Amino acid sequence: MSKANRFFLLIPATLGILVFALFPLLQIAIPTVTSGANPIALYSQFLQSHYDLQVIFRTLTIAVITTLVTVLLGLPTALWISRQTTAWRQVLSVIILFPILTNAVVRNFAWIIILGKNGVLNNLLQGLHLISAPLTLLYTDSAIVIGSVYLFLPIMITTLVDSANGLNPEIEEAAAVLGSRPFTVLREIILPQMAPAILTGAILVFAGAMTAYTTPQLLGGNRHLVMSTLIYQQAMTLGNWTTASVVAIVLIGLSLLVLGLLRWYTGRLDRRVQHA
Amino acid sequence: MARLTLENLAMTYGHGDPVLHDLSLAVADGQLVSLLGPSGSGKTTTLRIIAGLLQQTSGTIKVDDDDISRVPVYKRGLSMVFQSYALFPHLTVFANVAYGLKRQRISKAETTQRVTAMLATTGLNDLAERYPQELSGGQQQRVALARALVVDPRLLLLDEPLSNLDAKLRVSMREEIRRLQLQLHTTTIFVTHDQEECFAISDKVAVLNQGKIEQYAAPEEIYHHPATEFVARFIGFENFLPVNGTVADHAYRVGDQTVRVNVATDGAAKVLTIRPNQIRLVPEGPEVLSGQVTIRTYLGSAYRYTVDSPLGALQIDGPTEAPVAVGAPLHFTLPAEHLLPLEA
Amino acid sequence: MLDRHNRVLQIIGVIVLALLILPLGIVVVTSFGTEATISFPIKGFTLAWYANIWTQPAFVSGFQSSLTIALLASLLALLIGVPAVYALTRFNIPKQGWFQTLFLSPTLIPEIVIGFALYQTLVISWRLPLWPSLLIGHLLLCLPYVIRLVTSSMLHLDPHIEEAAWTLGTSRPHAFFTIVLPNIRTSIVAAFMLCFINSFNNIPISLFLNGPSQNMLPTAILNYLQNNYDPTVSALSVLLMLFTAALMILMERLLGVGALTTTGTNA
Structure with missing residues (x-):
């Protein structure tokens, strides 16, 4: 096989990415540094705006809370699933997978029905006489968090189930024989072993929640913008192309920064555990 | 403790x-x-x-x-x-x-x-x-x-x-x-x-x-x-001879043969057992059992023979210095002191 | 012990499972409601909203183009992805890690940014029609799935079996089609299914690249929801769930239950 032929097979994919992903990215990035008074003028302007900082803060907060909640709910669920008989485990895995493969619009739409002013939850609470007037649940930051948790929890669970399936039950038994109660076993033996998987899940969920568009658009409305909905609004509604590009670059930068940190930390954990 | x-x-x-x-x-x-x-x-x-x-x-x-x-x-x-x-x-x-x-x-x-x-x-x-x-x-x-x-x-x-x-x-x-x-x-x-x-x-x-x-x-x-x-x-006895009845004190019937043991005969014994290396190889003679070698495997310290005998198939160990060929006859006795009657 | 009989795990597990399933169940119920706006519980039973779906041209044409784009993007991703993976795993390519990173780089860019950047470059600068732009966007979405799944299956495949085929007088391309391809079949089917589903469900990329002339189903629903709150969307959601279920059954038939569960982690 000649040298040229070897690379021949790589050409379509390489060109495709360079021309259709990296070049367009450069094309939106360049004006953000050339059209201001100095290269960082647009960025400092953006980061000094109270409104824009609020959007960044909201985006990060929603992503962090979503990640934490999915870990807290996903971990016990994953442990529970991994401890079922094989047949049950497969049934449960399919139940978890179904939402992952279902359209995000459908999944968020379900929460519009539940959280709306005349929605399922308000009707239920009023029916039980717990509240007298409907609560404002939809079009709030909390609604975005609920929708994001609903969207990403199955991904966290599948990631953690994989890891929990690989745990050696004798290790937990060894801790129990040495005097550890079940909760101590969970804290001191199971959690540290699952830490790399928890971080992997956290990376997936954080990246997803931080950049998601559909959930904040449907459940947050126009007043609770996050960075992704801000990009769309700036570009398509207001026609501020450069501003949209600035937000886009900041979004990429922030998500890469957080993911880089999480990955670096995962790497440290992996070195500890996988020294074979 | x-x-x-x-x-x-x-x-x-x-x-x-x-x-x-x-x-x-x-x-x-x-x-x-x-x-x-x-x-x-x-x-x-x-x-x-x-x-x-x-x-x-x-x-x-x-x-x-x-x-x-x-x-x-x-x-x-x-x-x-x-x-x-x-x-x-x-x-x-x-x-x-x-x-x-x-x-x-x-x-x-x-x-x-x-x-x-x-x-x-x-x-x-x-x-x-x-x-x-x-x-x-x-x-x-x-x-x-x-x-x-x-x-x-x-x-x-x-x-x-x-x-x-x-x-x-x-x-x-x-x-x-x-x-x-x-x-x-x-x-x-x-x-x-x-x-x-x-x-x-x-x-x-x-x-x-x-x-x-x-x-x-x-x-x-x-x-x-x-x-x-x-x-x-489980611990390596290979030969189990079903007991058909008692012939005399210290003797059981196995197939159509009489097998002597060292312990007092007991009506409850169902099988006699002996390890392969406890069966004694001897020259042909009276009171000597004979059988034909059907399989021979080398164990390092000994040969193990599977022998078709009047008592049924037996596992017998023999010295490495004088191997017996497959198909050839093997002559042996069952030492009474090594035969163990078992009740179950 | 923390086994399957542990009360705490069981309670949380059942609640979480219920929370995952119930919202979708509510959507199903509302699709049969007789009132003009969505209500739960429903007062009467009707199938009228299902019929109403077909009166919305945006939904019908959106479904057609979503289906077409998803199929084409998945196929195209396999067509350019599989050879690249083969070259990376079987030829001694210098800077192999760079290529790997390059091919997976679209996953590091938020989809909304991909959509925005493609709109600027393809639609505004190059004046490309929407349809090919959409296809390119979805191709970028799909390619990393192909690269990831097929690479892992190529790495698990013993390179000696291919060498065995060459020693028996098979040419390299022929050996690829008769020996390698059948053995990485599962990952190719899985990659195709994942690409298809993710492309079909995608919103952020399509959002920038669709227009009045070029509708995609998810964005059509999104637009419809801006102005309407009637059970048509519930009915359409039920159909989409059935579509998902059908795809899962198809995957199970093609790949087995085990493949279904591992798919989740890569989704």
């Missing part, structure tokens, strides 16, 4: 057949007792019930005079070494060994001192800061043992601890286990399916079959006087 008493243990999973029937066993202080049996004989189940990892269907477990039958696993104060070693992968060797002491709220200073001493005893000093994944199988085994022994357990439980080691390491590790056990005088239950292994280190052996104890005795007793055909088969 304690006595262990199992009384009428029974175990049934769900609606299945019982895996333990009415099992009783008494282990004296400081003894090492092996539970020997094939897979499915209930030996690991018994061990896990003693540990508290399984709840027996009925029966009692006592350590000295303490009834621990319903005590949860984390309060039993025992130690266990698992087949997979079950070391905590995220903790160093030192932290693994210290784990049980931490649970007992032993002071930091005493923990350090006891762990260090135990690491020295088990030859792990240099590995204290390593993680389990960085150790060889034998080293992991030592850590598991050190972790179990450092807490001064009332009882040490070993679940096939040597089965993941290669043959050479197995021998040295079992000697190490015996040395530590004698040194610390820890009452120990050792589960294994390897007859040689358990004979080598046990004070007493309980042979298990289908959830029942077939024989509970010292290794020498079991080796020379297996109580049942199952035990005899």
